[in-house]
Amino acid sequence: MSERRALVAANWKMNGSRAANDAWLTEFAAGSDGITCEVVVCSPYVYVPQLRDRLAADHVGAQDVSANLAGAFTGDVSAEMLRDVGCGWVIVGHSERRQWHHETDEMVALKTERALQAGLRPLVCVGETLQQREAGQPLAVLSSQLAAILQRVGADGLLRGGLAYEPVWAIGTGRTATPQQTQEVHAALRAQVHQGAPGPANALRIVYGGSVKPGNAPELFAQPDIDGGLIGGASLVAADFVAICRATTV
């Protein structure tokens, strides 16, 4: 951790119900006193208004956004619509979108731009697969994913939101990248941004995602370039999410 304010985002993925979300929000509100990190809760689209009933826009996020502005795109939700219902953040380029919906680096970059144009703060995900890591090329893969984003929105655009490193092999698998492995990647990503934009690179929050739990969060967050987390499975239990948020300050 550094002088950058930590950012911890919950990614509920396709989970939740009105009743369960209500209970989660109540438990979170009761337990969140004194949390110093910036907190964002990213729900499925349909629950964004429910989140907004209980949280300020700066704490509410969606999990995806359309690369298109409006029109004949059945099933899509635009950045302007998200803004219109009071959403403040959006996750872009999650590996589950890249994998199951064939999102390319260019598409992820365009979605990031759409989010920024609408005044949303994008949390942009990059990550390598197990195959890519075992081939010894994780940094090359990550570097081209990041380059596509920087080319389209620049370091200043990315700085409006944040960058999330999510090794695909660690997501929902119980397998976490070690703090040292993660630190090495975060430092490399920051160095890449630094080449063109030293100021934004130093201020950019780079968070880690992939089987973060209350037990492993403190050691991860103690690394100098790990500025928080993007939390999937463990974010479904409010008490665990609170414990992970608190781990940014120990």
Ligand code: PGA
């Ligand atoms: P996980 O998911 O914490 O369940 O590994 C992280 C994510 O996909 O954002």
